[in-house]
Amino acid sequence: MAAATVTLARRIARSGVLFPRSSPQVWGQASRQPPGLLSTQHRAFSNKKILVELDTSSGVATMKFKSPPVNSLSLDFLTEFCISLEKLENDRACRGLIITSTIPRVFSSGLDIMEMCGKSTEHYAEFWRAVQEMWLRLYGSNMVTVAAINGSSPAGGCLIALSCDYRIMVENPKYVIGLNEAQLGIVAPFWFKDTFVNAVGHRVAERSLQLGLLHSVPEAHQIGLVDEVVPEEKLQDKAVAVVAQWLALPDHARQLTKSMMRKAVLDHMLAHREEDIQNFVNFISKDSIQKSLSMYMEMLKKKKS
Amino acid sequence: MAAATVTLARRIARSGVLFPRSSPQVWGQASRQPPGLLSTQHRAFSNKKILVELDTSSGVATMKFKSPPVNSLSLDFLTEFCISLEKLENDRACRGLIITSTIPRVFSSGLDIMEMCGKSTEHYAEFWRAVQEMWLRLYGSNMVTVAAINGSSPAGGCLIALSCDYRIMVENPKYVIGLNEAQLGIVAPFWFKDTFVNAVGHRVAERSLQLGLLHSVPEAHQIGLVDEVVPEEKLQDKAVAVVAQWLALPDHARQLTKSMMRKAVLDHMLAHREEDIQNFVNFISKDSIQKSLSMYMEMLKKKKS
Amino acid sequence: MAAATVTLARRIARSGVLFPRSSPQVWGQASRQPPGLLSTQHRAFSNKKILVELDTSSGVATMKFKSPPVNSLSLDFLTEFCISLEKLENDRACRGLIITSTIPRVFSSGLDIMEMCGKSTEHYAEFWRAVQEMWLRLYGSNMVTVAAINGSSPAGGCLIALSCDYRIMVENPKYVIGLNEAQLGIVAPFWFKDTFVNAVGHRVAERSLQLGLLHSVPEAHQIGLVDEVVPEEKLQDKAVAVVAQWLALPDHARQLTKSMMRKAVLDHMLAHREEDIQNFVNFISKDSIQKSLSMYMEMLKKKKS
Numbered sequence A, B, C: 001m002a003a004a005t006v007t008l009a010r011r012i013a014r015s016g017v018l019f020p021r022s023s024p025q026v027w028g029q030a031s032r033q034p035p036g037l038l039s040t041q042h043r044a045f046s047n048k049k050i051l052v053e054l055d056t057s058s059g060v061a062t063m064k065f066k067s068p069p070v071n072s073l074s075l076d077f078l079t080e081f082c083i084s085l086e087k088l089e090n091d092r093a094c095r096g097l098i099i100t101s102t103i104p105r106v107f108s109s110g111l112d113i114m115e116m117c118g119k120s121t122e123h124y125a126e127f128w129r130a131v132q133e134m135w136l137r138l139y140g141s142n143m144v145t146v147a148a149i150n151g152s153s154p155a156g157g158c159l160i161a162l163s164c165d166y167r168i169m170v171e172n173p174k175y176v177i178g179l180n181e182a183q184l185g186i187v188a189p190f191w192f193k194d195t196f197v198n199a200v201g202h203r204v205a206e207r208s209l210q211l212g213l214l215h216s217v218p219e220a221h222q223i224g225l226v227d228e229v230v231p232e233e234k235l236q237d238k239a240v241a242v243v244a245q246w247l248a249l250p251d252h253a254r255q256l257t258k259s260m261m262r263k264a265v266l267d268h269m270l271a272h273r274e275e276d277i278q279n280f281v282n283f284i285s286k287d288s289i290q291k292s293l294s295m296y297m298e299m300l301k302k303k304k305s
Helices: A002-015 A026-032 A075-089 A121-139 A155-162 A190-200 A202-211 A217-223 A232-247 A251-271 A273-285 A287-304 B002-015 B026-032 B075-090 B121-139 B155-163 B190-200 B202-211 B217-222 B232-247 B251-271 B273-285 B287-304 C002-015 C026-031 C075-090 C121-139 C155-163 C190-200 C202-211 C217-222 C232-247 C251-271 C273-285 C287-304
Strands: A042-046 A050-055 A060-065 A096-101 A144-149 A166-170 A176-178 A228-230 B042-046 B050-055 B060-065 B096-101 B144-149 B166-170 B176-178 B228-230 C042-046 C050-055 C060-065 C096-101 C144-149 C166-170 C176-178 C228-230
Touching (some): A050 A075, A060 A075, A121 A155, A121 A273, A144 A155, A155 A176, A166 A217, A166 A232, A190 C202, A202 B190, A217 A228, A228 A232, A232 C202, A251 A273, A251 C202, B060 B075, B155 B176, B176 B217, B190 B251, B202 C190, B202 C232, B217 B228, B251 B273, B273 B287, C050 C075, C060 C075, C060 C232, C075 C121, C096 C232, C121 C155, C144 C155, C144 C232, C155 C176, C190 C251, C217 C228, C228 C232, C273 C287
Parallel strands (some): A060 A096, B144 B166, B166 B228, C060 C096
Antiparallel strands (some): A050 A060
16 A cells, blocks of 8 residues: 555645645644543534534544545545545544535446546546545445434445444435446446445345446335435434444444445555556546546536536 | 367267358358348247347347256256257357346256166267356356246256356245255265355255255345346346346457356366266266166156146 | 363363263164154253253254353353363264253343453463353354343354244343444454344344344344344244255255355354454454453342342
8 A cells, every 4th residue: 555655745745735644643642642632522624625514522433525526536636535534533532434425316426537537548547446446445434433424425425424333325216326337338346346245145235236226215215225214304313323323333343343344445455556547547548438527518518518 | 168169069060050160150150140131130049949049139049948847957958959059159240148038937857867867878978068067067168158047947047047157036925936856865965065155155065065056036135146036027128138248248258268267167177077978977877866766767757648 | 263162171071971981872872763762752961050851753943041040151150161062062862952041030141241351361372262162152053053042142142043943032122132242342343243243234233233132032133143033932843844844955955055155254263263263363362352341240240139
């Protein structure tokens, strides 16, 4: 993961984030002060695309995606996401994380197609490494992670939800969730697939991935893609209650158990990480793929206007 | 797979099929002509045991098993099956395949016990290689494959259904489906088991295989062994609709996704193919097994008369 | 498994059990006499903690845990259990096994915490090897094994049930079952996890293990942790009927099928057995773990008084 760290560090420097890895983590340090010294029980931390709020009394942080129009996972978004995850992971005051969206009707639209279209192979490689890094940090997080899915969540958005410990989705006939890569003429990488299979089993995954299905909320619930469905107004309370339930367990035992359950899939990806980047770069650089992504983007633009 | 190809080529020559691999594929070539040059939208291709019809307008072929009394998988049947699969696979006009039966009340009764009883070890080996070849081609097919199961489907018949992308079964209280090898005193090979586990999960497979269960249609539906149940008169339309749904996806993305889902199980078999043949030959040659198969055949004969 | 055998033999000698492995197995020999020579159809065999009854007419043995107060799996209990399993396994008159409890409201409370608290590392190692041995024998048994769960069954008690071929539980709102190790601040070993995943699938296992859930009977049924739920008075008859159903299959085919289904998980443990013992010893010897187990024992004592 050395290369990834270098890349992230470079991006941190580039994006002007305040807390690079090598310098003192001001925010992290604060959390290690005795509770009595803290002026408030809440600390907030906002970058451009994600708002992070930490309730130090409960030890639960909330990440709010706020990147219009659809919280797409651009390289900038992913970089912010990884940095925020790393900061929370290293912050002893933080034990749980709720991920949600401030954008109406969308949790996250998935990978930003702009990053995969008409760019250099170096850019594709850097982008893909950031996607991997996000998943590695979230799927392997020591924190209790709950996805509070308050909008549609296709492709990479679905992956974020799948990488959490628990998924709560708002009941709304317009919301959908799934790994719909095949619909765009591309293929979900093997570790998206592994994460999906771990949640819904082999048979459901086989059909859903081949058809690139976007499941309605009741269907997602029925196949086990989400764990619970609630009305919008109860989402936040439910997410807080679920995190509290999981935090009632001794951290160490829970973390070791989580690692035991997810290690095989994480290790498999790490063992093939560079190969996976190369595969992505080769695939996305193909004329046919570039053409079909361009057409898809045109279609999206027309839809808007 | 060289040995398998040689065996198949030899059998092709023996069975007098018109299109051996090394000579021009007349039927296949036709399909590469511009659509306008084709005199009809339908082409049919019939061997002794399987009728193949291709609708070139939709790109969907239908294979109809027509080998009385019960579509048992003899060496001749398997050879025809493999040849037909290979021809369709190589035919660009064909993207989807529906498999069904013309024999009342039976989809396929599974491996032909006659091929496993009182024959030479060479014959057992050739037979087993043909069973493997059939599964390798069907489970790994690039086509969209739908089993339209219009009758009972034990053992090898169930394997054919399991190897398709989607299974639709006719609702009929007399029809059953399952891997019932244990009932006959034999053991489903590991790749039958892997295919079964991929469809229904480990626990259901463990019980069903140990008890050699033949499931009723509602039960098969409930455990996920079949995906959908329809009245007989709606089977054909439903199968056509399902293939159309799957063909709406870009071929390349769908095929790569399918390969990703099935590769581990296919590779596992290929890595142990010769060993698996040897195991089968050793097992089936045992006096105790020969005796129990003979008794089973006697029982079947008495049932008939 | 040489070391394990030595350990078991030593314990057999120590516990004064009548039939050590190296001397003639009196009980086993009897079963190899022609049926006509047997004076009765029932033979019973009682150690201190487990009563074993064999119905030679049906070939079904029943093991009744009778170790007050809660059938906890002490080293003595495990040793008796392994010896009884070995004897039944080697007895041709015995083909099926029902495991149940004579203690009201408890099937088995799991590993005896006394064995893990304030003892030597040698003791921890011997204890853990006995836990492994029990699972290896039960999960890999050639007999048809049915758990007749007539009480709560946490942790190691749940493992015993999971290692059988079929689980029937008494419907009682007070009974619970699950791998609740995480609640005690410890971690279920990987082969507990593998056994659990084989029964309920990855997703259910991930949540249940991380939360250390003890499931109610309906919930256990719904997630597939138990196969069937019956009123207390029907438990025995149901267990007998289930064993009979499984014994109707040819032994050889059923046993090979069972082995095929469970081999991967058994082999995985065997390949890491010594490492697993070392991990357990290191983990359990930690001050923090010793402290939390002591506190848990104190709590249990207070509960009683």
